[in-house]
Each structure stands twice: as C-alpha cells, then as structure tokens.
Amino acid sequence: MRMPAIPSQPFPLRSGWFFLTNWGCGSVETAIKVENLSCGYDRRPVLEDLTFALHQGEMLGVIGPNGSGKSTLIRALTRILPLSRGHIELYGRPLQLYTVKEIARQVAVIPQLTPVTFAFSSLDVVMMGRTPHLRRFQREGPGDRDIALDAMRRTDCLAFRDRPIHELSGGERQRVIIARALAQQPSILLLDEPTSFLDLNHQVEIFDLLRHVCASDGLAVLCVSHDLNLSSEYCHRLMMLKDGRTYADGPPEDILTHGHIKAVFETDVTVIESPYSGSPQIILKPGD
Amino acid sequence: MKRPFILVLTAVVLFAACVFSMGVGAVYIPAGTVLQVLVDHIWSTGALEPARSATDTIVWEIRLPRTLLAVLVGAALASSGGVMQGFFQNPMADPYIMGISAGAALGATVAVTLDLEFWMLGLNAVSIAAFLCALAVTMVVYAFSRRGGRVASTTLLLTGIAIGAMATSFTSYMLVMGGENQRQLLFWLMGSLSARRWDHVWMLLPYAAVGLTVVLIYARELNVLLLGDEQAAQLGVHVERVKLVLLTAAACLAAAAVSVSGIIGFVGLLAPHMVRLIVGPDYRILTPMAALGGALLLVLADLAARTVMAPAEMPIGILTTVLGAPFFLYLLHRQRRV
Numbered sequence: 001m002r003m004p005a006i007p008s009q010p011f012p013l014r015s016g017w018f019f020l021t022n023w024g025c026g027s028v029e030t031a032i033k034v035e036n037l038s039c040g041y042d043r044r045p046v047l048e049d050l051t052f053a054l055h056q057g058e059m060l061g062v063i064g065p066n067g068s069g070k071s072t073l074i075r076a077l078t079r080i081l082p083l084s085r086g087h088i089e090l091y092g093r094p095l096q097l098y099t100v101k102e103i104a105r106q107v108a109v110i111p112q113l114t115p116v117t118f119a120f121s122s123l124d125v126v127m128m129g130r131t132p133h134l135r136r137f138q139r140e141g142p143g144d145r146d147i148a149l150d151a152m153r154r155t156d157c158l159a160f161r162d163r164p165i166h167e168l169s170g171g172e173r174q175r176v177i178i179a180r181a182l183a184q185q186p187s188i189l190l191l192d193e194p195t196s197f198l199d200l201n202h203q204v205e206i207f208d209l210l211r212h213v214c215a216s217d218g219l220a221v222l223c224v225s226h227d228l229n230l231s232s233e234y235c236h237r238l239m240m241l242k243d244g245r246t247y248a249d250g251p252p253e254d255i256l257t258h259g260h261i262k263a264v265f266e267t268d269v270t271v272i273e274s275p276y277s278g279s280p281q282i283i284l285k286p287g288d
Numbered sequence: 289m290k291r292p293f294i295l296v297l298t299a300v301v302l303f304a305a306c307v308f309s310m311g312v313g314a315v316y317i318p319a320g321t322v323l324q325v326l327v328d329h330i331w332s333t334g335a336l337e338p339a340r341s342a343t344d345t346i347v348w349e350i351r352l353p354r355t356l357l358a359v360l361v362g363a364a365l366a367s368s369g370g371v372m373q374g375f376f377q378n379p380m381a382d383p384y385i386m387g388i389s390a391g392a393a394l395g396a397t398v399a400v401t402l403d404l405e406f407w408m409l410g411l412n413a414v415s416i417a418a419f420l421c422a423l424a425v426t427m428v429v430y431a432f433s434r435r436g437g438r439v440a441s442t443t444l445l446l447t448g449i450a451i452g453a454m455a456t457s458f459t460s461y462m463l464v465m466g467g468e469n470q471r472q473l474l475f476w477l478m479g480s481l482s483a484r485r486w487d488h489v490w491m492l493l494p495y496a497a498v499g500l501t502v503v504l505i506y507a508r509e510l511n512v513l514l515l516g517d518e519q520a521a522q523l524g525v526h527v528e529r530v531k532l533v534l535l536t537a538a539a540c541l542a543a544a545a546v547s548v549s550g551i552i553g554f555v556g557l558l559a560p561h562m563v564r565l566i567v568g569p570d571y572r573i574l575t576p577m578a579a580l581g582g583a584l585l586l587v588l589a590d591l592a593a594r595t596v597m598a599p600a601e602m603p604i605g606i607l608t609t610v611l612g613a614p615f616f617l618y619l620l621h622r623q624r625r626v
Contacts, residue, residue: 075518078521078522079521080518080521080522100521100524100525100526101524101526103524104522104523104524105524107522108522109519109522111518111519114516116515117377118514118569119568119569120511120514120568120569120570121568124511124570128511128512128515128523129523131508131509131512131523131524131525132523132524134508136505137505184523
C-alpha cells in the first residue's frame with residue numbers, strides 16, 4: 001500500500017524526545033501514568049514495581065524476552081488483570097474509577113493476529129469498534145457507519161469491506177483490526193505484538209500504517225513487541241523489561257546497546273546504524 | 289435480501305404452517321374454517337353457528353394450544369441453542385447435547401414426585417424447579433469446560449454427556465419409584481406435545497417472552513463476545529455481567545420448553561445452523577430468525593409426529609433426534625477436518 005512520505009524520524013533531536021512530543025503546543029499531556037505497578041497470575045508476580053509515563057503523541061516500545069511481562073502490561077492497562085500493588089492513571093484519573101466503556105473510548109487494543117472462526121464481514125468487525133460509544137438500546141446510526149468506513153479508508157481496506165474476515169490474508173485481517181481500533185476513536189493505542197505471525201512485507205506495511213495514523217491523530221502509543229529491530233525503527237522511546245522490572249528506558253540508541261542486550265537477552269549482538277534512518281539495528285552473532 | 293423482508297417472509301410461512309397443521313388430525317378441518325374460528329374467537333364476530341361448535345372446540349381448545357406450544361417450544365429451544373453456540377464459541381453447543389434439557393427434566397420430575405403443586409406470581413412449581421436445575425447444570429458445564437478463557441469442544445461435549453447422563457438416571461430412578469405418576473414422568477424423558485392445553489401455554493409464555501427479550505437486547509454484545517472475552521472487554525463490554533445474563537436467559541428458555549414438552553432434542557442445534565446459512569452470523573438477525581426457524585421446525589415435526597403412524601402418535605422427541613443426530617455427526621466431521 002502507498003502511504004504519504006513520512007520522515008522516518010519525526011524527532012530530529014533524538015536525545016531530546018521528551019521536549020519534542022508536545023509538537024510545540026504547550027506542556028506535554030500525560031496519557032498513562034503507571035506507578036509502582038505489580039501484578040500477576042495466582043499470586044505469581046509477573047510485573048514488579050513498574051513505573052513509567054506515556055505521553056500524548058509518543059510511540060513507546062516495550063521490549064524484553066518472553067515471560068518478561070510485556071503482554072501482562074497490556075492486560076493490566078485495560079483492567080483485565082487486577083493489580084496487586086501500585087496504581088495506573090489515565091489522563092490524571094485513576095483507572096479503577098473508569099467504567100469498562102469509558103476505558104474503551106480512550107484506549108483501543110490491537111492484539112496479535114488471532115484465528116477467527118466466524119463469518120462476520122470486515123465492515124461488521126470494524127463496526128464493533130463503535131460498541132463503547134453506543135448506549136444499551138441504541139442502534140448504530142449513519143454517523144457510526146461513516147466513522148467505520150472512514151477508518152477502513154485510512155487503513156486501505158475498503159476494497160474488502162463485504163468479504164468475510166476469515167477469508168482475508170493475515171496482513172489484510174490485521175488492517176481490518178486496526179480500522180476497528182480507529183473506529184473506537186481512542187486517544188491511546190496499545191499494540192500487543194501486532195505483526196507476529198505476519199510476513200516481512202506485511203510487518204513493514206502494518207508498522208508504516210500505524211506510524212502514519214498515530215502521528216496524524218496525535219495518539220499515544222504503547223507497542224509491545226519481541227522484534228527489537230522493528231521497535232527501534234518505529235518507536236520514539238524504548239522500555240526494556242527484565243523479569244517484570246524496568247531494566248532501561250530511553251531513546252532507542254541509548255537502549256539497544258551490546259551491554260543491555262547481553263544482560264537482558266543473554267545474547268551477543270552487534271549494533272549498527274540503519275542505513276535508511278540511522279536507528280540502531282541488531283545483528284545476531286551466531287554461536288561457535 | 290433485506291433483513292425485515294426475510295423476517296416477515298419467515299413469519300408468514302410459519303403462520304401458514306400453523307394453520308395447515310391445525311387442520312390435520314382425526315377430523316380434517318379446511319384451512320378456511322380454521323381461520324374463521326380464530327377470527328371468531330379473537331374478534332367475537334359470532335359468525336359461527338352453534339352446529340359448528342364441535343369444530344370450534346377442536347380448533348380452539350385442542351389444536352390451537354398445541355400448535356402454539358410447538359411454536360413457543362421451538363422458538364425457545366432454538367434461540368437458547370443459538371445463544372449457547374455464541375456463548376461457548378462452539379458450533380456443537382445445544383441445550384440437549386449439553387445436558388441442560390436433562391437437568392430441566394430432572395427438576396420437573398422432582399417437583400411432580402414431591403407433589404409441589406403451587407403457583408407463585410403466575411409461575412408454576414414445575415417450571416421453577418426445571419429452571420433452577422437447568423441453571424445449575426449450565427453453570428457446572430460452563431465451569432468444567434472452560435480452560436484458559438476458551439471452551440474446547442471435547443470437554444464441553446463430555447461434561448454435557450456426564451451431567452446429562454447423571455440427571456437422566458436420577459429421573460429414571462424416580463420413574464421406577466414413581467408409582468401412579470409413572471406415565472406423567474415418562475413423558476419428560478420422551479418429549480411430546482400430546483394432550484397439552486392452554487394451561488401449558490400460560491406456563492411457558494412468561495419464560496419464553498422474558499428469555500427471548502433478554503437475548504434480543506444483548507444480541508450486539510453477543511456478537512462482540514465472538515471475538516473472545518479479552519477483546520470484548522477491550523471494546524467496552526462488561527464481559528462477566530453479560531455472560532451471566534445470557535447464560536441465565538438461555539437456561540431459562542431451555543427449562544421453560546422442557547417443563548411443558550419434556551426433552552425434545554437437537555432443535556437448538558438444527559435451527560440456528562440452518563438460519564446461519566441464510567442470514568450469516570450477526571446475532572441481531574440470527575436470534576429472531578432462529579426463533580422463527582425453530583418454531584417452524586417444531587410445528588412441522590409435530591405435524592409429522594401426529595400423522596406418520598396415525599391414529600397412534602409418535603413422541604416428537606424421537607423425530608427431532610432422528611433428524612438432528614445425523615446433522616450433529618456432520619458438524620463433528622466438519623470440525624475435525626478444520
């Protein structure tokens with residue numbers, strides 16, 4: 001798909017990301033504030049004492065090995081998993097004071113590619129994104145339909161709006177899911193490994209699309225991924241988790257270093273600069 | 289096809305089937321006369337002469353309540369099955385296969401054996417007992433078959449079989465010990481609409497009406513639930529609350545049907561699947577269509593049950609099972625291939 005040319009580094013001064021996220025209009029708004037967050041399953045802690053903030057207009061990549069608590073963080077932020085300690089604020093208001101619907105009007109989640117067994121059309125699925133905006137006895141109106149169609153136009157999936165979603169390819173299906181998230185009209189987007197199980201071309205396509213819509217809507221984005229190179233290429237800032245704790249937090253060139261990766265992933269790598277964007281990229285070193 | 293059109297069309301077909309079915313029996317009554325009796329009773333035109341009062345009694349007191357029951361039982365079972373298929377995200381779900389009908393039958397037999405013959409707020413003791421047992425079975429099956437947010441077909445079916453078998457053996461035990469109630473109890477195991485009167489219609493109607501209304505109100509949430517619990521919650525659906533409401537409504541519908549007709553199997557499986565082929569997976573159209581389709585299916589099955597070995601009557605549960613079981617096997621085969 002063709003996207004308008006977007007500079008791959010919207011932030012010319014890489015070291016000063018926090019000054020630049022306000023796009024020159026007053027102070028930076030904090031979308032999500034997490035303080036001393038601990039949570040887990042059946043008293044087995046997965047996240048421990050996590051503190052960070054996500055600002056409006058910022059794309060934050062959360063990286064770390066399997067089991068470091070990346071996906072658990074998304075479940076905690078959408079209140080699917082109760083916290084055992086600490087607290088979360090959305091726009092200065094404690095998360096537990098929001099209703100389920102209010103959360104869904106602020107926060108949309110794009111899950112990893114999941115198998116579907118039902119035959120809803122793509123448009124039906126995108127229309128489900130309107131759910132948090134409808135009252136109990138309210139039906140979707142033409143306004144909701146327009147919002148859904150506009151979201152599908154932006155993610156370039158109008159062409160298959162009437163096709164059943166289970167017949168689409170992985171990349172097409174993920175674009176429909178992104179359209180559904182946009183139809184929620186959120187101000188925060190949480191991405192949970194959005195490109196795992198996708199082919200290389202679709203990985204780039206999906207991330208180009210995400211960067212484009214997030215920049216034009218000024219969304220706050222938190223992207224959980226195990227793909228270090230993609231995260232480094234597309235995120236303004238990376239947070240590296242190890243055993244449920246923050247190991248390092250900052251701009252990609254400060255985070256993706258030989259030392260950090262050796263400590264967290266227990267792997268020797270060489271870090272080079274991308275010839276396209278200058279972002280740090282990992283080269284794996286094979287064992288003997 | 290436009291949705292209102294297909295709904296109206298099915299309703300018209302259902303009405304025609306009902307009128308035809310009311311004409312068939314030991315005494316054949318032409319459809320015109322049937323309609324005349326109905327119009328006469330509803331608007332009391334007095335068009336019928338006293339000489340026709342025998343016809344009047346047959347249509348109004350015997351065949352109409354029976355046909356209405358077929359409509360209500362079919363609609364209740366089909367919408368209950370449709371909801372459960374969505375709820376469990378599993379095409380094999382059905383009140384009969386999951387042992388819920390057997391649970392309701394157990395509740396009903398317990399009430400009859402213990403002579404619990406009271407009416408409370410217009411609700412009959414037998415229906416209440418059936419509802420409570422059906423709800424209990426549903427909760428147990430749900431709790432047992434849920435693993436990590438998903439309900440696997442095998443555990444769902446096996447739990448249903450185990451619980452259903454247990455409920456049926458308790459029912460059989462009461463049947464053996466039942467004494468003079470034996471014939472009445474046997475009826476719950478076989479499933480039949482014979483000798484049903486207006487009383488039974490009033491017994492079923494409140495449950496069916498409430499259950500169907502709830503299921504229709506929550507159709508949009510049920511659609512979103514098809515995406516899985518987690519995504520549904522992230523789209524603003526109060527998952528646990530909606531699930532409890534839907535499960536209670538589905539159990540209520542199944543129990544209401546069983547308490548007046550006994551166990552009639554596979555209607556909840558057949559009707560929603562057939563309708564899904566025509567209107568697709570959207571529960572906002574699927575639920576009302578499944579209710580109409582289930583009603584039509586049961587009216588036709590009842591007609592067949594009364595006529596194939598006339599003057600004797602075949603229990604309708606035997607007929608629907610003979611039709612439904614091969615379809616169930618087909619679904620099982622298709623699922624294994626996927």
